[in-house]
Each structure stands twice: as structure tokens, then as C-alpha cells.
Amino acid sequence: MAPRSTDPLTLEVVELIAAVVARYHEEYEDAAAEHHLTGAQARLLGLLSLEPLPMRRIAQRLKCEPSNVTGIVDRLEARGLVERRPDPADRRVKLAATTAEGRATARRLRDSLDFAREPLAALSAEQRTLLRDLLRRMLGLEA
Secondary structure (H helix, E strand, O other), rough: OOOOOOOHHHHHHHHHHHHHHHHHHHHHHHHHHHOOOOOOHHHHHHHHOOOOHHHHHHHHHHHHOOHHHHHHHHHHHHHOOOOEEEOOOOEEEEEEEHHHHOOOHHHHHHHHOOOHHHHHHOOOOHHHHHHHHHHHHHHHOOO
């Protein structure tokens, strides 16, 4: 099978997206470290700050093995940032949920991420809306 050729504009867009993602991950890791968290712990804490989830669903969302999630939850639980509780819909299932301190830490972490905020602030509301709509379209999330 012959390699598919891609036009130079598409290649440039892909490289720019990769640069944005790399810069975001670098800042996210730095912000996590400032809160004495690993990147994985910070991502899990951010995810749980939205809603309590069973371990299996956390693993699916973070695209990792459930056994890895258990270790991360254990470490966050030891710090008082996460707790395990029974699922009201099925008491056999345990949910991981943030504590009040976990939600506050997740909020401080989110607030400390300036990378996207500053460049996006330089765009007009119309440009940010267009960018959002294009990203949604790329991800198949069109309304």
C-alpha cells in the first residue's frame, strides 16, 4: 500500500495542533507538581471534580488500566483528596469521589493553568467561537 500524501497545509495544521498539545501537557505537569501531584493524579482529580465515577469508567476516560486507577485513587485517598463510597444505584459498586479539599485542589489547579487563557484572550470572541466550533467538528461533537 502506497503512503498517503498529505498537502502541506494539513501537515502544518497537524504540527501546530501537536505543538499546542505538547505545550498544554508541559504546563499541566508543572501545575500538577506545584500542587504536589503527578500529572495522572491531577487528571484523575479533575475528572472526579465533575462527578463521582466507578473505577472502570475512570480507566476508560483516562485510557489506562483499572489497576493503575486503583493505585492513583489510593494515593489521593491517603492525602484526603478522594474517597470511595457506595454507588447509590448499585451498592456493590464503589465510586471514587472528591472530598471538599479535593474539589478545592482541582479548582486551584485549573485556575493556575495560564497557557491557554493568555493566547485565547488575544483572540476576539468571534475567533474563539470559530475555533471552538472547528475543534468540536474535528472531534465529532457538533451540536
